[in-house]
Amino acid sequence: MEQGILIGKTPFVIVNEPNVASPKGFAAGGMHCGIKRKRPDLGMIVCERPASAAAVYTTNAFQAAPIKVTQESLGAGGTLRAVVVNSGNANSCTGPRGLEDARMMRDTAAELLGVNRHEVAVASTGVIGEFLPMDRIVGGLRQLTVSKEGGRSFAKAILTTDTCIKQAEVRLTVDGVPVVVAGAAKGSGMIHPNMATMLAFITTDARISPDMLQSLLWKATDETFNMITVDGDSSTNDMTVAMASGLAGNRTLTPDHPDWEAFSAAFLHVCRELSKAIARDGEGATRLIEVQVEGASDAKRAAAVARAVAGSSLVKTAVFGRDANWGRIVCAAGYGDPTLDPEKTEVFLGDVQVVRGGIPLVFDAGAAEAELGRETVCIRLKLHSGEGKAVAWGCDLTHDYVTINASYRT
Incomplete structure (x- = not known):
């Protein structure tokens, strides 16, 4: 087929x-x-x-x-x-x-x-x-x-x-x-x-x-x-x-x-x-994380932001715990591209918007937790600074990752 x-x-x-x-x-x-x-x-x-x-x-x-x-x-x-x-x-x-x-x-x-x-x-x-x-x-x-x-x-x-x-x-x-x-x-x-x-x-x-x-x-x-x-x-x-x-x-x-x-x-x-x-299939992973970035000043900066968020250990552990801790996402985005404008930044967990203009929104915690429990967790950032866009992929960070790598040679 x-x-x-x-x-x-x-x-x-x-x-x-x-x-x-x-x-x-x-x-x-x-x-x-x-x-x-x-x-x-x-x-x-x-x-x-x-x-x-x-x-x-x-x-x-x-x-x-x-x-x-x-x-x-x-x-x-x-x-x-x-x-x-x-x-x-x-x-x-x-x-x-x-x-x-x-x-x-x-x-x-x-x-x-x-x-x-x-x-x-x-x-x-x-x-x-x-x-x-x-x-x-x-x-x-x-x-x-x-x-x-x-x-x-x-x-x-x-x-x-x-x-x-x-x-x-x-x-x-x-x-x-x-x-x-x-x-x-x-x-x-x-x-x-x-x-x-x-x-x-x-x-x-x-x-x-x-x-x-x-x-x-x-x-x-x-x-x-x-x-x-x-x-x-x-x-x-x-x-x-x-x-x-x-x-x-x-x-x-x-x-x-x-x-x-x-x-x-x-x-x-x-x-x-x-x-x-x-x-x-990351070691010990339970979910795929897809980070979509749009509106960066250029494609290179969009990629830097996407990779920073996907690679953040704090973001990865938050996804594992289904914790809608959006602060970890904006933190990673900010060091991914120190030139981005916080006041233009929007963050979404799937379809649930959690940040607008760099400040938090009141959101449905249950809906956000459900988004973080999906097999593929989608994190979206809109930066409103240009036409640059990129997608990066990662996975959650679990207890099993430590177990696997603590005894890798044996």
């Missing part, structure tokens, strides 16, 4: 059972190789031809070895045939040996696939500061199989503290031919991206150059993956990789292409849904 969504005049279809291997030319798979005790911990996406590729990475100074190796691969030509991912071990802060191990992952996969080593990207997620068990990973790669139906097993293999897999897929028409955009991601804790997200992988069979794909990924990242937060921590391993096989048969996509806006909207939708899924 599929559901139609209209974007402007151009429809794209949301696939209810998404699969990162759906686009033409792709296959995927995952398995348990022994990094974790029982759960799947090794996955791979493979393209049957060199795919245009793009990536964004964490700006954390302690970039993990897999990021450096993936940068080497993409820097050699801008195309990829595969990406190999392990979970349970981040291969971060592991020095020269960590780099050697990441390169061994890359080279082993390349050898088994019969492709050049620079056509393979690698990613890792898990505990920082421990060496990879390379005998298990190499052995796993020799046993790992990929298929068109393997997207779900791949999505399982990349998880750490996640409680569910995260996939998205849409279909549209470009130049009269069907085009698919799909993705898979992981993320639950250590979520506060800067130029990336935890781990996300986007695939499409559209024809697009590496440069255009990189530009599109940067833009989509700024509007989606860079607008989520769980706990304020930007990981050492954050990475988003996009691959385009070009096998759909459309003319090469550029901003001048008549279907560029439709494709961009479809790509953005996949990134947005993966981002929201990460925020919704």
